[in-house]
Amino acid sequence: MWIMRQAGRYLPEYREVRASTSGFLDLCYTPEKAIEVTLQPLRRFDLDAAILFSDILVIPDALGQDVRFEVGEGPILKEIETAEDLAKLDVSKVLDHLAPVLETVRGVRAGIDEDKTLIGFCGAPWTVATYMLGGRGSPDQAKARLFALAQPDLFQKLMDILVDASAEYLLAQLDAGADVVQIFESWALNLDEVNFENFVVKPTVRLVQKVREKRPDAPIIGFPRGAAAMIPGYIKATGVNAVGLDYAMPLDFAREHISPLATVQGNLDPLRLVSGGKQMLDRADEILHAFKGRPHIFNLGHGIVPQTPIANVEALVNHVKGN
Numbered sequence: 001m002w003i004m005r006q007a008g009r010y011l012p013e014y015r016e017v018r019a020s021t022s023g024f025l026d027l028c029y030t031p032e033k034a035i036e037v038t039l040q041p042l043r044r045f046d047l048d049a050a051i052l053f054s055d056i057l058v059i060p061d062a063l064g065q066d067v068r069f070e071v072g073e074g075p076i077l078k079e080i081e082t083a084e085d086l087a088k089l090d091v092s093k094v095l096d097h098l099a100p101v102l103e104t105v106r107g108v109r110a111g112i113d114e115d116k117t118l119i120g121f122c123g124a125p126w127t128v129a130t131y132m133l134g135g136r137g138s139p140d141q142a143k144a145r146l147f148a149l150a151q152p153d154l155f156q157k158l159m160d161i162l163v164d165a166s167a168e169y170l171l172a173q174l175d176a177g178a179d180v181v182q183i184f185e186s187w188a189l190n191l192d193e194v195n196f197e198n199f200v201v202k203p204t205v206r207l208v209q210k211v212r213e214k215r216p217d218a219p220i221i222g223f224p225r226g227a228a229a230m231i232p233g234y235i236k237a238t239g240v241n242a243v244g245l246d247y248a249m250p251l252d253f254a255r256e257h258i259s260p261l262a263t264v265q266g267n268l269d270p271l272r273l274v275s276g277g278k279q280m281l282d283r284a285d286e287i288l289h290a291f292k293g294r295p296h297i298f299n300l301g302h303g304i305v306p307q308t309p310i311a312n313v314e315a316l317v318n319h320v321k322g323n
């Protein structure tokens with residue numbers, strides 16, 4: 001069991017470290033602080049895994065795109081619009097730029113028990129591209145979807161860059177001590193099946209292949225959020241070992257069509273964790289029951305939100321872990 005986005009603003013000790021740092025990216029690039037906030041949730045809760053403290057948008061930053069995090073606004077990027085913008089992205093500098101993150105991976109691995117798992121991660125090419133092309137988060141990723149359809153050649157170039165950069169980055173995390181890596185495809189929703197195949201499946205197939213070429217045994221978790229009935233096809237095509245389920249995925253469907261193909265991870269609604277009490281524990285039991293006797297990593301169906309009461313997290317973790 002671990003909790004998606006388990007290091008973050010719901011923890012006062014995170015807010016304290018964050019307040020002592022000028023920008024969010026500085027926190028990601030300061031190993032001493034990033035190690036500290038990675039370890040914070042494990043000190044409080046009986047979790048089985050640590051997830052590297054970083055962000056999916058360190059890749060566009062490392063490629064040379066202008067990336068900023070504004071308080072209360074989320075990420076803001078200078079959009080990629082032209083072939084000239086694309087030509088400025090430089091894959092050769094990515095690993096140098098991300099050296100501090102890799103140092104964080106080494107520091108966390110050294111700072112946790114042998115039996116705890118260290119999860120590394122990156123954003124999937126499509127999800128990262130939605131921010132690079134859209135300039136910020138959006139409810140429907142319309143800018144990125146339109147760009148992909150209207151300028152397929154430029155889009156393909158961007159995806160190639162992201163596949164290469166992400167593969168190098170995941171391999172470097174595995175070399176630095178990550179036990180497993182997760183590919184966050186947070187914007188797998190809102191796509192018809194043809195676009196899902198072209199934007200999500202094909203680039204992920206190539207990313208997984210590149211990682212497997214050098215690290216055939218590395219466990220890989222895919223999280224194609226909102227992909228619903230397209231998830232079985234995603235698993236078969238990409239060969240990921242495990243798949244994160246969002247909270248809208250019905251347990252019956254997951255049991256019948258997904259769990260036979262891969263380890264499942266998920267999928268409690270983060271707002272159930274905010275509200276807490278009986279409804280939270282009952283739903284946790286339904287999830288545990290659905291995957292009983294099968295490979296299952298308990299988790300939320302999306303990231304924990306800042307207003308989550310710590311007591312509810314404690315209650316959930318102790319309930320799931322049987323403490």
Ligand SMILES: Cc1c2[nH]c(c1CCC(=O)O)Cc1[nH]c(c(CCC(=O)O)c1C)Cc1[nH]c(c(CCC(=O)O)c1C)Cc1[nH]c(c(C)c1CCC(=O)O)C2
Binds near residue numbers: 006024075186302
């Ligand atoms: C889409 C996405 C992003 N980042 C991430 C995703 C995929 C998961 C998902 O769908 O939620 C992944 C992510 N972001 C962060 C982590 C590491 C922390 C952890 O998991 O414990 C991870 C795994 C830190 C973060 N990333 C961010 C914060 C908050 C910024 C702050 O503390 O100032 C943290 C702790 C900022 C961020 N980063 C991103 C957004 C949209 C935002 C703003 C919204 C928000 O605040 O949650 C991009």
